[in-house]
Every structure is written in structure tokens, then in C-alpha cells.
Amino acid sequence: MLLLFLLFAFFSSLFPASSRPAPYAMRMSCGALNDVHTLPTNALWHKDIGYTGGIRANATRPSFITPPLKTLRYFPLSEGPENCYNITGVPKGRYSVRIFFGLVANPDFDNEPLFDVSVEGTQIYSLKSGWSNNDNEKAFVEALIFLTDGSASLCFHSTGHGDPAILSIEILQVDDRAYGFGTKWGQGTILRTERRLSCGTKNPKFDEDYSGDHWGGDRFWNPVLDFGQHSDRAISTPNSIKQATNSPNFYPESLYQTALISTDRALELTYTIDVDPNRNYSIWLHFAEIDTSVTGAGERVFDILINGDIVFQDVDIVNMSGDLFTALVLNRTIAVNGRTLTITMQPVKGHAIINAIEIFEVIMAESKTMPHEVRALQIMKSALGLPLRFGWNGDPCVPQQHPWSGVYCQFNRTSSKWVIDGLGLDNQGLKGFFPNEISNLSHLQSINFSGNSIQGPIPSSLGTITTLEILDLSYNSFNGSIPQSLGQLTSLKTLNLNGNSLFGRVPAALGGRLLHRASFNFTDNTGLCGIPGLPTCGPHLSIGAKIGIVFASCVTLLLISTFLMCWWKRRQNTLRAQRLAARDAPYAKARTHFSRDVQLIRHHGHNDRTRTASENGPILLS
Secondary structure, three states: OHHHHHHHHHHHHHHHHHOOOOOOEEEEOOOOOOOOOEEOOEEEEEEEOOOOOOOOEEEOOOOOOOOOOEEEEEOOHHHHHHEEEEEEOOOOOEEEEEEEEEEEEEOOOOOOOEEEEEEEOOOEEEOOOOOOOHHHHHHEEEEEEEOOEEEEEEEEEEEEOOEEEEEEEEEEOOOOOOOOOOOOOOOOEEEEEEEEEEOOOOOOEEOOOOOOOOOOOOOOOEEEOOOOOOOOOOOOOOOOOEEEOOOOOOOOOHHHHHEEOOOOOOOOOEEEOOOOOEEEEEEEEOOOOOOOOOOOOOOOEEEEEEEEEEEEEEEEEHHHHHHOOOOOEEEEEEEEEEEEEEEEEEEEEEEEOOEEEEEEEEEEEOOOOOHHHHHHHHHHHHHHHOOHOOOOOOOOOOOOOHHHHHEEEEOOOOOEEEEEEEEOOOOOOOEEEHHHHHHOOOOOOEOOOOOOOOOOOOHHHHHOOOOOOEOOOOOOOOEEEEOHHHOOOOOOEEEEEEEEEEEEEOOHHHEEEEEEEEEOOOOOOOOOEEOOOEEEEEOOOHHHHHHHHHHHHHHHHHHHHHHHHHHHHHHHHHHHHHHHHHHOHHHHHHHHHHHHHHHHHHHHHHOOOOHHHHHHOOOOOO
């Protein structure tokens, strides 16, 4: 038994990765017609056909760290202000999502596109002017986010300055516990990468270049050889670093083999960046004692200050990590009110040192819109033939900075979801018809589709939206009768159905509401009747009676048609006989005269013989 255990342990040490599958990875080359492999790692980039709209074009890479891909996809405003990639088949988990921006390789596109980016309905970034000036860290946006419903939605929102242009998308799975920072950590939190620095090195590198673990997410590390105060210098070591690649963050060992160190014991190491004010930032500081002049604990001690406040006091790397050449990671999340974030390593004993810095903006994930209401709007988009300029892509209510045009939202505290409480698409040239699925928008309070060319009947399912207060369908091409179900809308205050092709009796329940200060308009419908201001309706007949009348009318029509057909055939026969008689008349007349003459002769002969016999006496027969 002991031998089997030892053999298992031996083979487990030879194949440590076999106990855990490789992380999910989706890399997409936007605008590509075929899958692409890129050097030096032979990374696979999938074509993006079928995931979104937009227009494919040749690309100009804004930065040399941008993946060596030749195409991009851009989204003109004529196709709508919101455009999204909807990627399915993504396993539930924690992901690093990275989007590289591009420039269209065409002389006509001389405007630098500025637009907003959202992931899963939460806006995470706004491109600022100058992003394309070969700045490595501005060529992409990256965020850590939980994906829980098997898909990923990445949207790009036009701001009126150029068309969003996307070169590539990466969705890379990381450990579910990656970058946890205490009790505030949870699935409702997004970490947008603001900055990653590898101190003491001169070349930018990805985790892949560092031969890092794939569960790290292939992070990008920008190099920094000094902080600009001429008070630091770079150092490095070939020695291996312990506790560097540990779960859950899996930092590459090489990250800790270089560092910046202060040139004088009295000098501080200070790093400052510009940030958006009134935001929370999570700061991760990386240390390893790689200076050969330090041989043990207590020889290097320093305080760490963020925006002037001490957040870590008397930091002793050797003491806190447990040894020389051993990784130490410190994390603190702070609120920044101003526009700068300053990190200071202030020496207490010896020189200050830093190996790497990570700064994330902490973003609270937006609550999404109820899925069945989103689906109902998508069906309406198709049924009404909504013009492309409306977009209607992504989530209708979030990000809150970019709701769908003509859609009004309200946050439902009971469900912690957004709901649709209003639709305003009047005078927009809409055609098509109203789908029954509109009833799934059960929180609607107002509907205004007036001044369009919508056809077909008014769906009776509207009567189930009991919260409806305003319904304006005037000046369209609706036909049929007004559904009786509209009488169930007891909250209805305004109903405009004028200017359509409706007919039949106005439901009695609606007519009765006119006495309760409701504003209803049924004019310009030549077939409506039954309330003051409209023609009087004839006797009210049940459906069975109407069917009986129709049946009797059909039978009567059939009998009349049969009678007329018989009369017509008889008349034709009579006329034909008369024509034949008229044609044979001379010959018939001659024969008649001949017969009459014969009869007369015979008659006169008989009379003569009788008279002679009488005169001569009886005739004796022998």
C-alpha cells in the first residue's frame, strides 16, 4: 500500500497540471474572415463572423503591443449608437476580458474614435482624446469580471466622435478567487485595470512572455526604469523567487527578479498617476528582497503611503515573506477624491524598494434588465422593423449612460432588476405589426406609438398590462375591432385610437370610463360605433347569431343562384324551339293545306253517295 502511495505521489509530481483542466480562453480577431494564428506563441484568434454587426476593414495598429492582426470591425452611427458582441458558450467563472482598439486603415477615417465600453451592462471605460498616440496602456481596456449565465456581452457606445473600431477581444478564465480583497469582494464587483508596472525592466511583457501560468490570464506589464525623480535605480537577480506563482493570482516568477531601489537612504520612491476622481481603487504592491546587500530581517524597513496616508507601516520584506528571494504581495483599496493617485515608499531603515505595481478601478456591476422583458423588446424590434439607427443592442437599461432610444426604465427593488415602464416611439416611420409578446412588458405605464404605419389588429394581450395609464396608437393603420380586454385596464387615463381603420362596437367598459375623467379618442375610424360622438350600433348579435346569419345568407344565395340557373336554361330551350319552328314554317303550312283539302274531298264524296242511295232505294248486298 505504501508503495502504491509513493508511486502516485511520484507521477503526480511529474504531471501536476493533470489535476486541473486548462482555463477557458477565447481570442477573437475582429473583422477576420478566417481563424488566425500569430507569432511568437502561435496564439489562435477566431474569426468574429456571426457575433455582431458592424463593418470589417483593414486595420492600423495604434501600438506595437497590439496583437499583429490585420483587420478590425467598426460600427458607424448609422447602425445605431449601441453595438455589441454577444459571445455564448462561456463557462461560469471569473474572467479577464481585454479589448484592443484599432484604427481604420483608410484615408477617409482621419478622426480618432472616442467611445464608451461596457461589459455585461456595466460601463467600464471611456476612450479619451490622444489614446492612439502609441501609448501602450491606452491601446486596450481590461477588466476582471464574473460571467455567470454562459455568455459574455461586450458593447461599444458611440459618443458622436468617430466610429468605434475594435481590433481584438480576449476572454481568459482566471481563478475564481483571483484578486480577492476582503468582505467587499463578490460577483457584483468589477476590477478595471488602470495600470500594471514591472519595475526595473525596460521591455513590456505579457504573462505569456514571462512563461507565466495560464490561470494568470496573460496580464500585460508595462516597464518602468525609474519614477522620474532621479532618486531610484534598477536592480535584478537571476535567483529563483519562492511563492511567486501561487494560487489564486499566479504571478510570474520573473516579475520579482527586477526592482527599483532608492539611491539614498533618505530618498523616497514615489509613483504618481492621473485618475478619475471620486472612485475607489484597489492597489496591489509586489515585493521580493533581491538586493544582495540585505542578508536578513530588520535591514530594510519602510512605510507605504497612498495620497499621503500611511497604509502599511514598518514593512520588512524578509520578515513578512519569511525569507530572502520570496514574493510578498500587499493590497489596499482606497477612495480617491482628487485626480491623482500617489504611492510612496518612505524609508525607515535602509533603502526603499518596489518590484511591481497593479492599480485597479473598483466598479460596482450594474443590475441588468429582466431577461423576459429584454426578449420581448427584441421581438418588437423585429416585428416593427425598427430602423438600424435605433440600435437596440445589448441591455435596454444599462449602462445607465446609454439606454435604448425610446425605452424608459425603472429599477425594481423587489427583484433588484431593471424593468421597462415606458415606450415612446412616436413619428418614427415604424411599420410591421404589434406582437402579442408586448404583454411580457408587464410594468409598462405608458405606450406611445402614434404617427407611424403599424398595421394589423390591436393585440388583446395589451389588456393584461394592468399598470398601463397611457396608450396612444393614433394615426397608424390598425384594423379590426377594439379588444374587449382593454376594458380591464382600470388604471388607463389616456387612450388615443383615432386615425386608424378600426370598426365595430367600442367595448362597453371603455365607454363607461368616459365618466371618470378619462381621455379617450376614437375619431377618424369609420367603422366604430357605440359611444357618444360615434354612430349608433345596430342590434347586438351574439357570435352564434352572426354565424347563423352568415350561414343562412350563404344558403339563400345558393338557392337563388340555382333557381336563376334553371330558369335561364329553360328560357334558352324555349327560345331555341321557337327559332326552329320559325325556320320550318312554309313547309308546315303547305302540308296543312293539303291535309285539309283531302279531308274536304273525302267529306264531299261521302255526302254525295249518301244522297244518291236515298234517292234510288236501299242497296242490297250479296
